Amino acid sequence: MTTCYHAQQIFYDNKMLFDQYLLVEEGKIVGIQDQAPADMDCEDFGQSIIAPGYVETHIHGFAGHDVMDNDPEGLKAMAEGLLSTGVTSWLATTLTDSREHLNQVCQMVGQTYQEVQGAKIQGIFLEGPFFTEKYKGAQNPKYMGDPKVEILAEWDDLSNHLVKKIAIAGERDGVAEFIKFAKSRGIKVALAHSDATYDQAKAAVEEGADIFIHTYNGMSGLHHREPGMVGAALTLDQVFAEVICDGHHVHPAAAKLVFKACGADQMILITDSMRAAGQGEGPSRLGEFEVMVKDGAARLVNGGSLAGSVLEMKTAVKNVVDWGICSVEEALKMASYTPAKSVGIEDQCGKLAKGYPADFIVLSPDLELKATYLDGLKRY
Numbered sequence: 001m002t003t004c005y006h007a008q009q010i011f012y013d014n015k016m017l018f019d020q021y022l023l024v025e026e027g028k029i030v031g032i033q034d035q036a037p038a039d040m041d042c043e044d045f046g047q048s049i050i051a052p053g054y055v056e057t058h059i060h061g062f063a064g065h066d067v068m069d070n071d072p073e074g075l076k077a078m079a080e081g082l083l084s085t086g087v088t089s090w091l092a093t094t095l096t097d098s099r100e101h102l103n104q105v106c107q108m109v110g111q112t113y114q115e116v117q118g119a120k121i122q123g124i125f126l127e128g129p130f131f132t133e134k135y136k137g138a139q140n141p142k143y144m145g146d147p148k149v150e151i152l153a154e155w156d157d158l159s160n161h162l163v164k165k166i167a168i169a170g171e172r173d174g175v176a177e178f179i180k181f182a183k184s185r186g187i188k189v190a191l192a193h194s195d196a197t198y199d200q201a202k203a204a205v206e207e208g209a210d211i212f213i214h215t216y217n218g219m220s221g222l223h224h225r226e227p228g229m230v231g232a233a234l235t236l237d238q239v240f241a242e243v244i245c246d247g248h249h250v251h252p253a254a255a256k257l258v259f260k261a262c263g264a265d266q267m268i269l270i271t272d273s274m275r276a277a278g279q280g281e282g283p284s285r286l287g288e289f290e291v292m293v294k295d296g297a298a299r300l301v302n303g304g305s306l307a308g309s310v311l312e313m314k315t316a317v318k319n320v321v322d323w324g325i326c327s328v329e330e331a332l333k334m335a336s337y338t339p340a341k342s343v344g345i346e347d348q349c350g351k352l353a354k355g356y357p358a359d360f361i362v363l364s365p366d367l368e369l370k371a372t373y374l375d376g377l378k379r380y
Contacts, residue, residue: 001025001026002023002024002025002030002037002040003023003024003025003040003043003376004021004022004023004024004036004037004040004041004042004043005021005022005024005042005043005045005050006019006020006021006022006036006042006043006044006045007020007022007044007045007046007047007048007049007050007362008045008046008047008048008049008365009048009049009050010022010032010049010050010051010352011049011050011051011052011329011332011352012032012351012352012353013351013352013353014329014333014337014351015329016328016329017032019034020032020033020034021033021034021035021036021037021042022050022352022360023037024358024376026376027357027358027375027376027377028355028356028357028358028376029352029353029354029355029356029357029358030354031354032352045362045370047364047365048362048363048364048365048370049328049362049363049364049365049367050352050360050361050362050363051332051336051352051360051361051363052088052332052336052337052349052350052351052352052359052360052361053086053087053088053089053119053336053349053359053360053361053372053373053374054085054086054087054088054089054313054314054317054335054336054361055087055088055089055090055122055335055336055337055339055340055345055349055350056082056087056089056090056091056119056270056271056313056339057090057091057125057165057242057268057270057339057340057342057343058091058093058125058127058213058214058242058270058271058272059082059087059090059091059092059093059270059271059272059273060093060094060095060127060272060273060274060275060286060308061078061273061274061275061276061277061286061308062078062081062082062085062273062275062277062278063077063078063081063275063277063278063279064077064275064276064278064279065077065078065081065275066274066275066285066286066287067092067093067094067105067109068094068095068097068101068105068287070101070104070105070108071108072108072111072112072115075092075108075109075112075113075116075121076112076115076116076117076118078118079116079117079118079119079120079121080117080118080119081118081278082118082119083118083119083372083374083379083380084278084369084372084380085278085312085313085314085369086312086313086314086317086335086361086363086369086372087119087313088119088120088349088359088360088361088372088374089119089120089121089122089340089345089348089349089350089359090119090120090121090122091121091122091123091124091125091164091165091343092109092113092121092123092124092125093124093125093127094106094124094125094126094127094128095127095128095139095140095286095287096127096128096129096131096136096139096140096141096143096144096287097128097129097140097143097287098143099143099151099154102126102129102155103154103155103158106124106126106155106156106158106159106162106163107158107159109121109124109159109162110124110158110159110160110162111160113162118374118379119374120349120359120374121162122164122343122345122348122349123162123163123164123165123343123345124155124159124162124163124164124165125164125165125166125167125343126152126155126163126165126166126167127139127167127192127213128143128144128167128192128193129143129144129145130144130145130146130147130148130166130167130168130169130172130178131144131167131168131169131192131193131194132144132169132171132172132193132194132195132196134195135169135193135194135195135218135219135220136193136218137193137217137218137305137306137307138286138287138289138291138300138305138306138307138308139193139287140287140288140289145172146172146173146174147168147172147174147175147178148174148178149177149178149181152166152178152181152182152185152187153181153185156185156187161185161186163185163187164187164188164343164344164345165187165188165189165190165211165342165343166182166187166188166189166190167189167190167191167192167193167211167213168189168190168191168192168194168204168209169191169192169193169194169195169196170191170194170196170200170201170203170204170209170229171194171195171196171197171200175203175204175207176203176204176207179204179207179208179209180207180208182208183208186344188210188211188342188343188344189204189208189209189210189211190209190210190211190212190213191204191205191209191211191212191213191219191229191232192212192213192214192218192219193213193218193219194218194219194220194229195219195220195229196219196220196228196229196232197220197226197228198226198227198228198229198231198232201228201229201232201233201236202232202236205232205236205239210238210239210240210342211239211240211241211242211268211342211343212229212232212233212239212240212241212242213242214242214243214244214249214270214272215230215233215241215242215243215250215258216230216243216249216250216254217244217249217250217306219233222234233258233261233262234257234258234261234262235261238266239262239266240262240266240267240268240338240342241258241261241262241266241267241268242268242269242270243255243258243267243268243269243270244270244271244272244309244311244316245269245311245316245319245320245323246271246296246297246309246310246311246315246316246319247296247319248296248297248306248309249272249306249309252319252323252325255320255323255325256323256324256325259320259325259326259330263330264326264329264330264331264333264334264338265333265338266338267334267338268334268338268339268342269313269316269317269320269331269334269335269339270316270339271309271311271312271313271316272308272309272311273308273309273310273311273312274286274291274298274307274308274309274310276291276293276298276310277309277310277311277312278310278312279293279310280293281293281294281295283301284298286298286300286307286308289301289302289307290302291307293310296310297309297310298310313335314367314368314369316335317331317332317334317335317367318331318366318367318368320334321367328367331367336349336350336351337350337351338350357374357375358373358375358376359373359374359375360372360373361373
């Protein structure tokens with residue numbers, strides 16, 4: 001059975017089309033046309049925008065749950081809750097922790113992801129533990145060390161080869177060998193929580209690392225005589241730069257600088273949200289650390305460092321448009337197709353096109369989320 005949806009604007013195949021009809025059959029998109037099919041009623045969203053569901057490639061927790069809880073029911077609750085933020089696909093994101101605990105979490109996600117009824121788990125992002133203590137942020141330096149291929153192999157095997165991305169510090173010993181191995185497994189290597197010089201970051205990129213995690217945060221800054229990690233993220237070709245656009249992690253002008261350097265094809269909107277997202281203000285926890293959420297920011301109780309975010313993707317998209325950084329089309333792309341492409345899942349999600357799952361959202365003209373559809377079914 002074919003169903004039909006009409007809206008004033010439809011972001012189809014990374015282009016904004018006007019006054020079109022989206023056709024869906026058995027949960028898949030079958031096409032788009034400029035006239036209503038004669039033999040069916042169409043759901044009309046009026047002046048709204050139909051866009052691909054957001055793809056969240058860096059998220060630790062939501063609605064009181066965290067991937068590191070190692071709880072299948074919590075993982076499912078996260079997936080259900082994310083539909084309210086416009087997210088339809090995501091990478092379950094871990095924190096720096098012991099090898100044994102990460103073994104358990106990778107195995108749990110690998111055994112659970114197909115049972116999820118909400119936003120689809122498209123893989124795992126291992127954020128750590130091969131980082132640098134100087135830029136530990138809200139990660140535990142006790143577990144940090146040099147990257148080891150046998151450890152990554154174990155996590156990937158336990159997850160049923162669900163690991164899509166791992167972040168490391170580019171100045172650690174053994175980086176080149178590690179990147180080669182990860183690439184052989186189809187795992188994207190990212191750079192994060194690092195004091196790498198520009199040349200060290202460039203060397204890692206030349207080996208195959210191509211994502212900079214939460215640009216500006218947890219990395220060596222830009223100086224005119226030592227461009228550092230930030231300089232590498234802004235100037236190296238064919239790399240992706242994540243940005244947390246909550247107004248706390250990165251000033252809007254600094255976010256605009258990333259957009260000017262990278263454009264919508266390489267800048268990625270992420271939330272890096274933790275369990276307090278969707279929960280309001282008050283005490284919370286990130287891994288082993290106590291956190292307080294106040295005035296829209298999550299900070300460590302001891303030290304006051306930012307501890308992930310409570311940002312939702314629908315807000316990040318609205319922010320970059322409201323801040324005058326980019327167009328609606330560019331914002332939508334940075335929250336859907338570009339993140340999907342960065343981790344090699346752009347053939348499964350991230351855009352509306354023939355043959356893709358009908359995972360789409362309905363937005364008001366000012367980008368407020370009105371509905372989320374998964375496989376053609378309204379789920380929020």
